[in-house]
Structures are given as structure tokens and as C-alpha cells.
Amino acid sequence: MKFYKVCTLFCCFLFTTSLLIGCIGCGEDDDGDDQVEAYDAGTMLNDFANTVVLATYTDLDNKAGELLVAVKALAENTTQANLEKAQQAWVATRKPWEQSEAFLFGPVDTQGLDPALDSWPVDRVSLKAVLDSNDELTADFVKDGLEDTQKGFHTIEFLLFREGDQHKASDIADRELEYLVASTEYLKESTSQLRLAWSPEGENFSHTVASAGEGNAVYPSQSSAVQEMVNGMITIADEVANGKISDPYNEEDTTLVESQFSFNSISDFQDNIRGIQNVYMGKFTNDGQGLNEFVKGQDAALDSRFQSEIKNAIDTIGAIPDPFRDSITANRSAVQAAIDAVSTVHLSLEQDILPLVQESDFN
């Protein structure tokens, strides 16, 4: 953070002279002295859209389907074993969602799916009122009758875990089971909608990204779509370093902790960084062409440094003792190390990788 602020002032100064310098640069270009061949980002954008984004959303949708099966089984037969299975299925569904936060743009935003899936805080006053009411709890009721703060991942998390991992199946009321099934059904509807929005069977937003360039109304240049990729990674790196980990750590306030009911915070943060890794390397289950190839072509040392910074950030977050909500006070040096490691990833994206993208001509 500090570095940016210094940079802000520096850039203010540069900004005032930017056009002048720009003029000089272009004069040279016009004379044909310094032409750089344009990079065709077509394959990279196609692989980003399909091999990374659509694949992540497909996995999310499959896992949400498995969560629904597990929650229904729990409702049928409310044993401790079934509760644990449902809890595990929630954690498994959470994983691709957190990874997808490295590309939180497009339909997930324009179709209002992010708030429906991942609003925080949970409106616990209303949640209790709904449970105490006689309203029939169906997926449609959750969709149309309830606010975003009474549905989605964290509402389901609250019902499955309550406070931490000691929740007992025998303590779960019948109305809570009905609410669980209804809200998980709606979660599954939302993940299907999201997968379809990127899929060729649906609105095919994958194609919108992959076909960036002249004539594309959303991304009229490849450069704007590559910028979107990098901005997505920067946003989540910033969020993890300066929000998700720092806010509860600085305030020493557990109410600010993400996924606090399930004690799943550390996995959430790691999966956010894995999302960056997926976009950068162009992979999810399959391997595609990532941004790494482009970066390597420009600056091989930067590419290998950044790859190890990502790995280091994932490992350093993993070294924070569980649960995170206790570590913000009990293991402050481990938390600070994680903040530093993610900040390093953030800085490299902003100071080194984004400039490379900006400097380059794309087709």
C-alpha cells in the first residue's frame, strides 16, 4: 500500500508531462524506427475464457449439484455423518467459487449473481424470522421472497456450521433443513445460470472475450480484454492483501472474517490466489495458453519470479494456524507474513505485469 501512495505522487508529476513525452515517442514510431510486432492474444484469450473461466464455473456448478444432493440427504436423514458430508460438500463448492473471484466481471456481475451467491453479512434477524414463520420454503421463495443477505453461500454456511465445526445434527430444526434445501436449490440455479452465461449453449460470454478485437462491442481491442484479465487478478490480490486478511487483522475484529462460520477462511484466501495462478498459467483441469507465455516472451526472469511469488503466497497463507479468526490475535506474525506475500503478488501484477501488457501492441 505504501508503495502505491508514493507512486501516486510520482505519477502526478509524470502525468503532467506525459503527453509531451508521448509526442516524442510517437514521432519515432511514425518514422518506422521502432516498430514492434503486435502480439496475437487470440489463443490466450480463448484459453482464458474456456480452459479457465468456463471450466471453473462448470466445476462450481457440478460441486453445487453435489452439495444439493448432500443437503437433501441430510434433510432426509439428519445424522452427524450426513451433516459432515454436507459440510464437506459446502467446502468443495466454495473452492471453485473463491478461485473464480480472480475474474469477477461479466455475467457474474451484470446478471446480479455475485450478490445472490456471496453477500455478506448474513441478515440473521431476518433469517430467524423466516425460520419462525409459516412461509413455505421453496427455491422460488428464496429467489423472489428473500434478500441476497438471506441466501447464498454464507446463509447455507451459517445453517450447516453455525459457529465453527462443533455443530450437531441433532440441534438442527426441521425448518432449518427446509431452508437449507431451498437455499441450496437456488444456489444451484444460480451456478447453472452462471455456467450457461459463459457457455456456447447459453449467452456464450466466452466467445465475447475470446473474439476481442475490432467489431466486438464489449472488447473492441484485444488490449482491453487482456487488461480485463490482469485487472481481475489485481483486484483479488488487492482484496486478499488489503481487505480480507488485513481488515480483521488490523481491527482485531472477528466479525470481519470471511467464511467465519465454517472456519474456512484460510482455504478461501488460498483459493483466491490459486485463481490468480489459474489465470496466469491458463489452466484449470486442462492446460491452455496463459499470460505466462506472453510475459516470458517479454521478460523471462519476471515470469519465473512471479510464478514463485504465487506459490509462496499460497504456502504462506497455508502456514497460518487454523482457525484464522483466532490467529488474527494469537499468531500475528504468521498473518503478517501472509499479507506480505500476497502484497508481493499484488505489486508484481501492478508494477511489472500490467505495464508489460500496456506497453504491448496486441492484434
Added chain:
Amino acid sequence: MKNIIIGITLIFLVSVVGCKSESQSIIGIGKSFDSSSALSGGDTTIFDASSHAFSIPAPNLSTAALERHLEGDVEFEAVFVTAPSEVNPGLGPIYNNISCVNCHSRDGRGRPPNVDEKLVSLLFRLSLPNTENLESVKPPIPVPGYGTQLNNRAIYGTQAEGSVKIEYNEHPLTAEDGTRIHLRFPNYTITDTYKPLPDVVEVSPRVAPAVFGLGLLEAIPEKTILTFADEGDVDEDGISGKPNYVWDVVEKRYALGRFGWKANQPNLLQQVASAYHDDMGLTTSLFLLENSFGQPQYTQNSTTPEVSDEILDVVTFYVQTLAVPARRNVDDPQVMHGEQLFVQAQCASCHIPTLRTGLLRGVPSVSNQTIHPYTDMLLHDMGPDLADNRPDFHASGSEWRTPPLWGIGLVQTVNGHTNFLHDGRARNLMEAILWHGGEAEKSRDIILQMSKNERDALIAFLRSL
């Protein structure tokens, strides 16, 4: 959405890497070109054509100012819930949405709902007709039991005020060259009312506008805006231009209206406080009474504001200091042709391209900037087809404030739609142009007489903004 740094880095880039694609569009080739025309927000301009284009802090903020902006960013995204709660209590009990960003998605523009969608970023103002004295200038008269806005949502267990049914009827329009363009005329019916509405109620739809660049608009000197005013059309160009004067609740006097579709808010502090109050049911020191006061939904609220002055201030500062995205392709021949046509068709008479800001106290980053907002900040009669027939202070039922056009070419990238005008009835930029009536009818007719190439050039220009 904390993309502080993106903008900063981009500026850095343009500075250092002058010859690459970004700056090619700034520097014309082979002819003298006003390079500053790309810098829509002066020194607050950022270079980003992704979905983050409206969400980046002004790059010329000081360290302390950036810190404050980021605090505002967090509050702008804060989701409110039913009280009591450890986090963000006080929502409602009646409201239109649960956070700022839920309507102003990515700090951008809302839209009417698609078929089978709920109302999210479009709301409806209500009032009773002023039958007592047609000449008197008044704020809208509240509808008993409803106030001045339909709150179509409520906390669980509380009745919302009602809902709205939206229908559209298509009407074709034929350009001189035979091209047929369909405009969709909306029809709004208030439904599911919790108590009967009077028959004569005035209803005005308002879509959430984008919130970047607003500090610059607040910093335009009042006397600059007034020089554009020509209420009696003394120059006989068919275009009048009228300032709105609205109630300033802090100063307790009438002041020039600047914000809102009818310029019914004098400044951003009051705009933000009104949004908390009217749209989310949250009290502030400016509006201490709940929006449900006097209605059955009302529950005793605390005497302390639900949103503190500190939060109100940082959110106000946040919308004052969001950067304006730079134009793209300003030296493209088609874009330049379109710009000439824009001026020839007299669009630029109201959508004024270049203005100079004055001093906005406490916000030096937006002060003394040359900007390209494409607005005169004044009210104009836009004809009966666009009229909401709901007067608002000096604004008549057919008058609207000229909305700024900067960033309009990025709405599709940021918000995934091209719905324009006060209720999003226009489905693309050309439809938006053709809705212009009243003072702008002459301009619209000129555009209808253009060739297809000319109309395409005009749109290419708008898409470069």
C-alpha cells in the same frame, strides 16, 4: 473494486511509453490535433477500457486523499441488514436496495429489468399534482402513505409499498434514407400497493446513473453554468436552458440544482444522504426521520443517525474523486467525422464538450481542471414523448437536465447493456438520440436526414467517449 493502483499504473505507462497503442489515439498522425480532448476528466483521467473503467480513483489524489477515497469505497459496497446486527444494521424497513453498489454496479449505470427479472436499479418517484397554485415552485408533494418514492422492497415481515409492472409498445420511425428504427414506449403500472393510491398520482421512473466524475461537475462554477442559460430563448436558436433551484437542507436556502435526472439535488453530500434515506431507509444527520415515518411500516428508530457523518463524508468524497476514463480512438477518421456531425446537428449546444472547473473546497484533485463532460448542467424541454409529467422544483414535467456523455461508450463493457435515458427505454445510442424531442427536435430531425454513413460516424464518436 479497489483498483486504486490500476489507474495510477496506467498513467505511469502513458507517461513512459508514449509510442504504444494507448497514446497513438491521443496523438494525431500527420495533422495538428488537440491531444487534450482525450483527457475527459483533466488530471483525473485514467486509461482503462475494461469493466473497471468507472471504478478507479482519480490518479492525482494525495496519499491522504486516496486513503479517504478507499474508505469511501468500502462503505459504497457495504451491504445493510435488518437491525439489530453487529455489521451494517438499520436497513429499511422499506427500501429499494441494500447497498449503494447494488444499484450503481461497478460505479456504473443501472437498467430496467429484463423480462422475469426483479426491479434492481430502476426506481419510481411519486407525488401528488400541485393543483393549488400552478405557478408556484415547490418540491414534489408527497403522496400520503407513500412519500415521494415507491419503496418496492421491505425487510422480512414488513409490507413493501408496492411493485411496478412494465410494458413496452414498439413504434417504428423511418429515417430519410428509408432505415426503420423501432422505439419502445414504456407503460408503467403501480401494482400490489399496500394501500390504495390516489388516482392522480404522478409517477417518474429513474434509473441509477454512473457515479464517476461527479466531483468535477460539482466544481463547475455556478456562474459558468448560468452563462449557458437562455430561459426565454433570447438568441432564438430554439434551445433555452434553465437552471433548477432546489432546497439545500444544510444551508436552509434555495441553491442551484446540479445532480439527479432533473437536477433536484444541489450537491453531492445531499445527493448521497438522500440516496441512503430514500433508497435504503437509512437515516443521516441530514435526514433524521426514517423514510417510513408516518406510515404503518415505521418502527421507532434511534435518535442517532444510522449512517454516521464520518461514513456520509467518505462516501461523498468517494463519488467526488472517481476518475473519468479517457476517450479512445480520438484520431480515427470516422470518429472525427462523427464529432463534426455532433456539432453540426447542434447536439453540442446542450451537451457542451469543454468546461473548466473552479474550486471545490477540500477536493483539490477536481479543482481547476479542463474537462469534457458533454453537459451544460441545465434543464431542457425534451418534448412530450420523454416527459414524466412530474415537476420537480423549477423543472417542468417535460424538462430534464442534460446528462453528461463522458464514458457513455464504455457502458456496455462495464455494465453489460446499452440502455440509456432516464428509465433505460433506449436500447442503444441511436434510439436514445431519436427519443430527443422538444428543444432537441431539430437536432433529431437533422440526424434522421443523415446518410447511414453519417449516422454510423456519429455513433462511432459517441462510442469513443
